[in-house]
Each structure stands twice: as C-alpha cells, then as structure tokens.
Amino acid sequence: MGYSRIPFKSLFEHLPGVEVVVPPDVTQDIVKLGSKHSPEFVCLPFKVTLGEFINMIENHNVNVFIMSIDCGPCRLGFYAPIQERILKDLGYDVIIIPIQQDDLLDFQWLDPLLKLTRVKGKVMRLFDLIPAIRYSFVKGSYIEDIVRLEGLIRCREIHRGDTTKIVSRLLKRLDNENDMFKLHSFDQVIRTEFQKIPIKRDFQPLRIMLAGENHVVLENFINMDLIKKFGEEGIEVHLGNSLYGWVLHKLHLNYKRKNLERISKPYIPIDIGGEAIWVIGHYIQSQEEGFDGFVHIYPFTCMPEVTARGIIEGQSPDPFYLPVQFFAFDEHTGYEGMRTRLEAFIDLMKANRENNPKFQGVYVEPSEIQEMYGKSNKYYKFNNFVEHVFNPFCDMLSMIKKPQLLKKTPKNKNE
Numbered sequence: 073m074g075y076s077r078i079p080f081k082s083l084f085e086h087l088p089g090v091e092v093v094v095p096p097d098v099t100q101d102i103v104k105l106g107s108k109h110s111p112e113f114v115c116l117p118f119k120v121t122l123g124e125f126i127n128m129i130e131n132h133n134v135n136v137f138i139m140s141i142d143c144g145p146c147r148l149g150f151y152a153p154i155q156e157r158i159l160k161d162l163g164y165d166v167i168i169i170p171i172q173q174d175d176l177l178d179f180q181w182l183d184p185l186l187k188l189t190r191v192k193g194k195v196m197r198l199f200d201l202i203p204a205i206r207y208s209f210v211k212g213s214y215i216e217d218i219v220r221l222e223g224l225i226r227c228r229e230i231h232r233g234d235t236t237k238i239v240s241r242l243l244k245r246l247d248n249e250n251d252m253f254k255l256h257s258f259d260q261v262i263r264t265e266f267q268k269i270p271i272k273r274d275f276q277p278l279r280i281m282l283a284g285e286n287h288v289v290l291e292n293f294i295n296m297d298l299i300k301k302f303g304e305e306g307i308e309v310h311l312g313n314s315l316y317g318w319v320l321h322k323l324h325l326n327y328k329r330k331n332l333e334r335i336s337k338p339y340i341p342i343d344i345g346g347e348a349i350w351v352i353g354h355y356i357q358s359q360e361e362g363f364d365g366f367v368h369i370y371p372f373t374c375m376p377e378v379t380a381r382g383i384i385e386g387q388s389p390d391p392f393y394l395p396v397q398f399f400a401f402d403e404h405t406g407y408e409g410m411r412t413r414l415e416a417f418i419d420l421m422k423a424n425r426e427n428n429p430k431f432q433g434v435y436v437e438p439s440e441i442q443e444m445y446g447k448s449n450k451y452y453k454f455n456n457f458v459e460h461v462f463n464p465f466c467d468m469l470s471m472i473k474k475p476q477l478l479k480k481t482p483k484n485k486n487e
C-alpha cells in the first residue's frame with residue numbers, strides 16, 4: 073500500500089528468522105490479474121491485493137503473506153479468508169496470516185509476530201519485538217512528514233520535478249536507515265533536503281484537502297498520483313489519511329481523528345466502516361479553515377464511502393458550500409477520463425478565489441513554509457531597508473550610548 077511498505081518491511085525484517093520480500097510497485101498487469109480472479113462486485117483493494125499475492129507467488133516464490141484485517145462493518149474483515157480460498161482454488165499452496173487491527177490496545181496483533189520470530193521464550197520474544205515495532209513506528213511517522221511537505225512544496229517549486237526527486241531520495245534513505253540514533257534525527261534530514269528546493273516564496277496557492285478510503289488514498293498507482301497531479305497544477309494538497317495516523321487511531325491516541333468524529337456526529341452518528349466518519353469531519357473542518365476545495369476518492373462499490381458522498385451531496389450547497397470533487401476508482405479507471413473533471417474543478421476554485429467573498433482573504437500559509445523558508449519576500453524592500461539600514465543604524469546608536477549607560481564605580485571612601 074504505497075509508501076507503507078517501508079514501515080511494514082522494518083517491522084518484519086527486525087524479527088529474527090523472518091525473511092521479508094517486499095512486493096514490487098503495483099502495475100496495471102497486477103490489477104488485471106487480481107480482477108480476473110475476483111468477484112466482479114468486490115471492492116478494488118481486494119482485487120489489487122489479490123493480484124499482488126498472485127504476482128508474489130508466480131514471480132517471487134513467496135507463499136506466506138501477512139495481511140491486516142479489521143472486524144468493522146465493511147468487507148475488509150473478509151478479505152484474508154476469501155482471498156486464501158480463491159488462491160487455494162487456483163491451486164496455490166499459500167498461507168495468509170491475518171493481523172487483527174480492530175483495536176491495537178487488545179494486543180491481539182502481537183500473536184502472529186510472536187509466532188513468526190525464532191527466538192525462544194516468551195519474554196525474550198517480546199523483547200525482540202520492541203526494536204521492530206520502534207523502527208516501523210518511527211519510519212511511519214517520517215513518511216507522514218515527507219508526504220505532508222510534498223503536498224505543501226510541490227505547488228511552490230520553481231523547477232518542476234524537484235519535489236518528486238527529493239521525495240524519492242528521502243524515501244530510499246529512510247528505507248535503508250537502520251541506525252536508530254540516526255533515525256531519531258531524520259526530521260533534520262527531511263527539512264534540509266526540502267529546503268534545497270527553490271520555491272516561489274510569495275505564492276498563495278489554492279488549497280485542497282484530499283481524503284477518502286485508505287487504500288486508494290495511500291496507493292499512488294491506484295489514485296493516478298492525484299497528489300502529484302494537483303501539485304503540478306499549483307494546488308497545495310493536504311492529505312487526510314496516513315498509515316501513522318491510522319495506527320495512532322487504533323491505539324486511541326489520535327486526537328485529530330477524535331475531533332473529526334465529534335464534528336461529523338450530527339451528520340453521521342455511527343461508524344459505518346471505511347473512512348466515512350472522518351471524510352465528513354475533514355470536509356467540515358476544511359470548509360471552516362477556508363480551504364478552496366475538497367477531493368473525495370474511494371473505490372467504486374465501496375459502501376461506506378458512497379454513503380459519505382451521499383451525505384456531503386445531501387447538505388450541499390447549504391450548509392456544505394465547499395466545492396467537492398468525487399473520484400471513484402476501479403480497474404477500468406484511466407487518467408484521461410478524469411483530466412477534464414480535474415481541470416474544471418481547478419477552474420471553479422480559481423473563480424471562487426477571484427469572485428466569492430467566502431474564499432477571499434482566508435488563505436493561511438502553513439507554518440512549515442515559514443519555518444523552513446523564513447519570512448515572506450512580499451515586503452522585500454521594506455524588510456531589506458530594516459535589515460540593512462535601520463537595524464545597523466540602531467546598533468550604532470546603542471554603541472554610542474553604551475559608555476554613557478555604564479555607571480561609574482563609586483569610589484571607595486577609604487581610598
């Protein structure tokens with residue numbers, strides 16, 4: 073699932089006795105392979121992951137798979153047993169080990185990890201797991217940072233492609249970093265690398281929030297790399313989903329998600345699966361924060377996301393007035409079919425910025441841009457005057473004043 077392979081690889085390769093084979097990037101052939109052997113009506117992530125399993129069996133000689141499952145109200149809970157059944161019916165000798173991620177605080181997810189490690193003794197095995205979990209957690213958090221900065225910086229880059237190069241360089245470096253000491257200061261590496269990208273400092277781009285079903289949002293091949301496409305059109309992209317955020321949520325530590333649940337409650341009071349609740353929360357929050365648009369992406373036939381779409385459309389244009397674009401993906405989706413809608417959506421947001429008072433004067437520059445690139449050059453001449461004339465003049469005055477400020481040491485009466 074996109075860059076998530078980096079923390080998952082770390083999790084398992086630190087377990088003694090486990091050899092990890094990282095799946096290659098998803099391709100059209102893999103999607104076709106999975107679709108060919110899946111029920112037609114099933115959701116796209118099922119088809120894609122099935123295609124990945126078959127590819128790994130056929131081309132990489134792998135027959136043991138680890139898959140996270142959930143017993144939520146949608147189909148994810150049935151993926152592992154049904155896919156295993158399909159693969160066995162096709163004649164493959166496979167094992168799919170499910171990892172229960174319904175509530176990570178019940179620690180059921182530790183069981184498969186404990187079974188996989190070759191270390192003897194339960195206590196030793198638990199100790200063994202600590203570095204593995206630590207590596208994957210830390211790497212997951214850095215991926216979230218990299219993707220966030222990617223969305224903020226690509227729209228400002230002066231030379232097209234700079235951000236893409238830096239992102240792939242950083243991901244490769246993060247993947248290969250196995251020194252925990254260096255990993256703890258990796259945020260500095262991320263910052264330094266991104267700072268190398270020359271940007272249009274005073275540009276106030278259109279801002280969108282992109283959210284939806286986890287697999288589609290996090291797998292760039294499936295979502296046609298929408299983050300990059302919007303970024304190259306000069307749109308600042310904020311992503312609503314991340315693997316790290318999801319894991320924190322399952323540990324009951326993601327207070328951003330708790331807030332989204334709170335604000336979406338009047339429209340969707342119960343969890344219906346997928347990301348429905350949080351999508352609506354993101355929509356409301358983005359509207360309140362003055363975003364220019366909202367992009368909702370999901371697999372075709374995904375029940376929870378289609379319901380979320382219905383709720384958003386049902387409240388539009390009042391009270392939900394933030395422009396929204398829905399993209400549903402299946403194995404037949406091609407970018408050319410989406411291009412016109414994407415361009416029309418951008419034109420609509422531009423027109424709003426120019427003519428609609430609701431979208432004017434509400435842009436807030438992300439704090440990361442200020443921290444990394446300093447203050448805006450908007451008042452360059454004034455700032456330059458202050459920096460090079462006014463401040464040195466004040467310093468000079470203070471230097472003249474200094475001796476006067478020094479108090480004479482009172483003479484000792486006895487001297």
Ligand code: SF4
Pocket residue numbers: 115116117146147148285345346347371373374375376377
């Ligand atoms: S969230 Fe949607 S796509 Fe994902 S498993 Fe559930 S129904 Fe399928």
